[in-house]
Amino acid sequence: MNAYNAKITIKNIKNYFEKSGLTIEVFANVLDVSKRWLEYILAEEKNYEFIANTVQKACDFFVVDFGKFTTELQTVPKDLRELLKIKHSRNSEYSKILSDTPSVPFIINEILINDLEFINSTELELRFVKKIIWKYYSEVKLSNLSADLQKSDLIEHWIHPTKKKKTNLYKKK
Structure with a gap:
């Protein structure tokens, strides 16, 4: 198994976030972090990392494998938002945010x-x-x-x- 790679993890989170249609505020709430901190990290020029717990929350939301998500650049499904709506149809919190108007x-x-x-x-x-x-x-x-x-x-x-x-x-x- 490959070692955790912070740059790949940030890139994967950014790519999935952009294809999810969530606003930065909503995604920050999903990850339980501040909007400002999330914007700062996603800027990619910074030398910061997500803590494992936050990455796990992103993996749970995007329904992806933690090991692959943190070591390999992932291809985001073209219809990610629709897939997430189906996967989270029984989770009222996620179902609502995915039904709201996208960014x-x-x-x-x-x-x-x-x-x-x-x-x-x-x-x-x-x-x-x-x-x-x-x-x-x-x-x-x-x-x-x-x-x-x-x-x-x-x-x-x-x-x-x-x-x-x-x-x-x-x-x-």
């Missing part, structure tokens, strides 16, 4: 980039991107959508060439 980065990277209207558009202003997202999640707050779109590796953005305000245009890369 905006998850919506962008898993739903928006697969929407035909978005895919077929050569450029969309933010207000039209919002309309597409609201087709799926009408109650989601999109106050930082522009910043979230610009952080996504899957979205291309640029300044609108004719509008005077700093209006961005977006499309799938």
Whole structure:
């Protein structure tokens, strides 16, 4: 058996977290750690480690083997959120958080980039991107959508060439 590898463990937790659709606040609660500490560790530039108990909580939530999760880079199932909903259907706490609206980065990277209207558009202003997202999640707050779109590796953005305000245009890369 390979020895515990902190960098691999952090990468696995980060990858699974991003595909789970949970917000950082909710995931911090699952792990029973502070949001600030979790953000700090997931930044990856830091030299900190998760304690074994916290890693075990993540493994229990993601339904993965502790030994593999801490020693080998894992491939995250494409439909992780749906798998977790099934696995945790009898756990009321986890079932609820998995039924809540997913995080905006998850919506962008898993739903928006697969929407035909978005895919077929050569450029969309933010207000039209919002309309597409609201087709799926009408109650989601999109106050930082522009910043979230610009952080996504899957979205291309640029300044609108004719509008005077700093209006961005977006499309799938």
